Amino acid sequence: MTKLSERVLSMEESVTLKAAAKAKQLASQGRDILPLTLGQPDFVTPQNIQEAAIAAITDGRASFYTQASGLPELKEAVGTYFEQFYGYTISPNQVVAGTGAKFILYAFFMTVINPLDEVIIPTPYWVSYADQIKMAEGVPVFVDATQENHFKVTVEQLEAARTTKTKVLLLNSPSNPTGMVYTREELQAIGDWAVAHDILILADDIYGRLVYNGTTFTPISSLSEAIKKQTIVINGVSKTYAMTGWRVGFAVGDSEIIAGMSKIISQTTSNLTTVSQYAAIEALTGSQDTVETMRQAFEERLNTIYPLLCEVPGFEVVKPQGAFYFFPNVTKAMEMKGYTNVTDFTDAILEETGVALVTGEGFGAPENVRLSYATDLDTLKEAVSRLKAFMEAE
Ligand code: PMP
Numbered sequence: 001m002t003k004l005s006e007r008v009l010s011m012e013e014s015v016t017l018k019a020a021a022k023a024k025q026l027a028s029q030g031r032d033i034l035p036l037t038l039g040q041p042d043f044v045t046p047q048n049i050q051e052a053a054i055a056a057i058t059d060g061r062a063s064f065y066t067q068a069s070g071l072p073e074l075k076e077a078v079g080t081y082f083e084q085f086y087g088y089t090i091s092p093n094q095v096v097a098g099t100g101a102k103f104i105l106y107a108f109f110m111t112v113i114n115p116l117d118e119v120i121i122p123t124p125y126w127v128s129y130a131d132q133i134k135m136a137e138g139v140p141v142f143v144d145a146t147q148e149n150h151f152k153v154t155v156e157q158l159e160a161a162r163t164t165k166t167k168v169l170l171l172n173s174p175s176n177p178t179g180m181v182y183t184r185e186e187l188q189a190i191g192d193w194a195v196a197h198d199i200l201i202l203a204d205d206i207y208g209r210l211v212y213n214g215t216t217f218t219p220i221s222s223l224s225e226a227i228k229k230q231t232i233v234i235n236g237v238s239k240t241y242a243m244t245g246w247r248v249g250f251a252v253g254d255s256e257i258i259a260g261m262s263k264i265i266s267q268t269t270s271n272l273t274t275v276s277q278y279a280a281i282e283a284l285t286g287s288q289d290t291v292e293t294m295r296q297a298f299e300e301r302l303n304t305i306y307p308l309l310c311e312v313p314g315f316e317v318v319k320p321q322g323a324f325y326f327f328p329n330v331t332k333a334m335e336m337k338g339y340t341n342v343t344d345f346t347d348a349i350l351e352e353t354g355v356a357l358v359t360g361e362g363f364g365a366p367e368n369v370r371l372s373y374a375t376d377l378d379t380l381k382e383a384v385s386r387l388k389a390f391m392e393a394e
Pocket residue numbers: 039099100101102103126172175176204206236237238244247248249
């Protein structure tokens with residue numbers, strides 16, 4: 001008999017991490033692999049942030065545990081950041097920091113979900129949401145944001161999905177994997193709907209600073225007092241400051257929920273690694289120049305690669321407005337090559353071209369593949385040219 005729990009047996013491994021690990025393994029065997037798998041900036045963490053962390057190590061501040069919910073100075077830094085980028089003031093008891101936005105999301109679900117509570121997730125969705133909700137014994141309810149509607153859901157669709165068990169609506173704009181960004185008006189309508197039905201809004205704003213070609217990011221929590229009260233914002237430093245390895249995420253919102261999340265942290269990780277907290281303080285309050293430099297690099301890659309990707313036979317691409325992913329529909333491409341399953345199709349591309357993509361299946365999108373453009377232009381151009389050659393070959 002298996003020793004594993006039903007919980008683990010019914011869970012999926014993260015497809016993004018799995019695809020990245022497979023690409024790494026093949027590369028280590030000497031294969032010519034172009035990894036477009038992970039949503040991870042290829043830049044190293046800016047110098048000022050590294051130096052702040054080194055100082056915290058050498059003067060001893062990094063040696064100790066901190067409060068479970070994070071250092072008071074970090075909460076203050078998040079407060080300063082919110083005043084600057086969200087345009088409103090928060091108090092320290094509305095902030096909790098933890099080991100990456102991923103763990104902060106988990107702590108949120110563990111804090112608010114009772115068995116069989118429903119969480120509405122617009123699809124395509126980032127891979128970890130559904131499994132985290134299931135770990136908390138909740139039920140993910142998927143609402144289809146179609147490619148024709150630019151990967152956005154409407155209030156009518158949300159209303160059709162609402163039941164007496166609906167507890168949370170999850171919004172991720174800019175979106176991983178689609179790169180779509182909701183407008184202010186769309187968010188206002190969705191926010192008002194959630195308030196009217198007393199549904200919590202979980203706003204995963206982690207890509208908020210990464211928008212391109214004049215697109216603006218509007219935080220849903222900034223739209224009205226009532227919406228703000230109803231919203232827990234998830235954010236972090238991984239994407240904005242090229243700090244994926246430091247594992248810093250935070251949540252901002254209702255102090256009772258924040259206290260619940262802190263309790264989960266106190267019984268699991270104790271606190272976010274202390275040195276990372278000092279690095280995050282510098283990231284959030286220090287010079288923001290490097291953020292703009294990196295944003296411009298992503299924008300250039302988007303604008304250079306998008307037209308090339310559109311030329312790949314059978315790939316149908318909506319131009320993304322934010323984050324750093326392309327999410328083409330490959331229904332026609334699969335037909336052309338005789339595949340009926342997108343994971344098999346992705347595996348065949350890896351096998352034959354060395355281009356590592358992520359299957360859409362883990363994102364609730366069995367007709368799409370994800371390409372991360374958080375890598376250098378030469379790699380991206382070569383990858384797209386191999387995809388084109390693969391599709392053009394008889
Ligand atoms: N939310 C989304 C939408 C993401 O793409 C990621 C990427 N890892 C996360 C949350 C978690 O980020 P991290 O744990 O690195 O802070």
